[in-house]
Amino acid sequence: MELKPRPTTDEDIQVLLVEDDERLAALTARYLHERGLAVTLAHTGQEGLAQAGRHRYDIILLDLMLPGRDGMEVCHALRTRSDVPIIMVTSRREETDRVLGLESGADDYLLKPYSPRELLARIRAQVRRARGQIGPNTQFLQVGPLRLDPSSLTASVNGKPFSLTTYEFMVLRVLAEHAGRVLSREQILGAINTNAEEVFDRSIDVHVFRLRQKMEADPHSPQLLKTVRGVGYMLSRGEDP
Known part of the structure; x- marks a missing residue:
């Protein structure tokens, strides 16, 4: 099933x-479609x-509890071939599940029941970052x-490029902008957090x-990328011991 967007600005x-919840999927798809997004x-x-192998998407909304291959397995498989932003959606509220979701490659984690407006805000935030629209600099x-x-949300070390998810790039960028300084988890979260995202301390450790x-x-x-025990993380400027 595919809903094409109406003409919109x-x-x-x-x-x-x-x-896999067909009613929730239909309601979510309709809401996003009415706001100009194309939903498959x-x-x-x-x-x-x-579907992800047949078409290039700007973002994937992925339920955790799926029949057959669950969301964790699907997310990990997607990450082996793509850096498309992934928002994992689930009713499971344990922090362990959120950490596992991030470890499997998700960029964000949204709990059910969710507000459609919040979902749309998170989608737009992730897509802006993926398209490089994350600020004037x-x-x-x-x-x-x-x-x-x-x-382009890309990085390299000694000229050798490596791929990043949008959230990984944000964490690394904050550390790079404060290279040589130790930043606590709270400082890193404060620098990258927006109202459209739910974040927590252990997510920084995962990233x-x-x-x-x-x-x-x-x-x-x-x-x-060094750990200062009991304090936080620091990106070496090159001359740091």
Whole structure:
């Protein structure tokens, strides 16, 4: 099922909604469609993966509890081939589930029942970041061997590029803008948080772990993204011991 957007001045956003509750999926799709977004529905994890392989979407809304391949498995599979923003949607409220969702590659985590207006705000926020519309400063950031390009949300170390999700880029950008300084989790959250997002302390640990896997030669002995025990995290300027 696919709903094409009516003529609108709103941004053209292509959404893949993977939700097995057909009534909720239809209501959500209708709400987004009426606000100018194009929505494609999938009701199983396997169907969602197939749709994502056939078409390039701006964002994927992914239910956690799906028949067959659940949301965690689908998210992990998507991340092996795409950096499309993913918002995981679930009624499970335990922090462990949210951490696992982020570890599987999700950019955001939305609890059911949710406000359609909040969902739309989160979609727009993630798509703006993915399109590089995250602020007026689009110049390169260079910190030692690390180079960040805010206009494309890309990064490289010693000229070797690596992919980032939008949330990973935001965390790394905050640390790069304060290179050589130790930032607490609360300071990092304060720098990247918006009213459209629900964040929590352990999410920073998850993203730092994933960043180290991508940018460090030895993630178990990081030379760039360092932990200061009991305080927080610091991005080395290159000359830091």
